[in-house]
Ligand code: ADP
């Protein structure tokens with residue numbers, strides 16, 4: 461495309477809530493034949509709220525509050541908001557650490573280490589789940605809820621269920637992408653069952669759950685090695701490697717600064733309808749249609 465056509469394209473993008481950082485990605489976008497969508501915050505609103513906290517053992521909610529207050533994960537803010545509504549006050553903790561793609565941990569004043577995170581994290585700690593709890597977890601996850609755990613080194617202290625609404629436009633945007641002949645994939649660090657329920661609700665058949673941030677980037681690479689031109693759409697710190705690897709990278713406007721820094725395009729309204737619009741804009745720009 462001519463420099464003028466590109467300028468017009470970038471301008472049209474801006475009018476349509478699509479911020480395009482460089483000309484190259486606007487030119488590349490019309491070649492895209494595979495789109496990878498992150499789940500949390502991209503397909504879903506990324507405004508998780510706690511549905512329920514079920515305490516398994518006696519423990520201080522103040523330790524849970526203290527740990528999640530130090531995490532930047534959206535699930536952590538949901539837990540913090542919930543506990544604050546219940547007038548919980550924060551304990552003192554030290555040695556806070558995040559465990560990439562799995563959760564967080566810290567030490568309390570009693571010298572014990574506490575964990576908050578996924579079932580995978582619990583498994584890795586060697587903590588077994590009672591079968592009645594496993595049944596409940598299955599049911600929650602089949603209802604698209606995310607289940608996270610608060611534990612010490614020996615046992616589960618609380619089970620937390622979290623809901624995150626699917627954006628109203630996600631299903632129709634995905635349908636449009638498929639109508640355009642694109643392959644659509646979903647990637648998430650969340651568990652298999654929750655992922656499957658969300659994928660089904662928005663019409664995505666190809667998805668991968670429990671992926672670590674580096675594995676998201678590996679998945680992009682795999683598709684590229686198969687000859688695909690890949691667009692990656694994400695909102696989180698955990699998407700930044702994958703965004704950097706993709707041929708076209710699209711961040712959500714509400715997302716983390718890192719995602720927007722890395723991505724070459726940003727959807728200001730975080731509305732997935734603008735993904736097919738961006739790809740069509742690229743097509744028109746390259747073909748010189750006004
Ligand atoms: P996603 O792609 O869903 O944004 P992440 O890699 O950020 O995935 O997180 C993967 C999983 O790790 C979450 O679904 C959750 O189970 C767990 N997790 C990460 N951070 C936290 C936290 N601060 N509190 C509770 N759970 C967490």
Ligand code: MG
Pocket residue numbers: 498499500501502694695696699
């Ligand atoms: Mg996300």
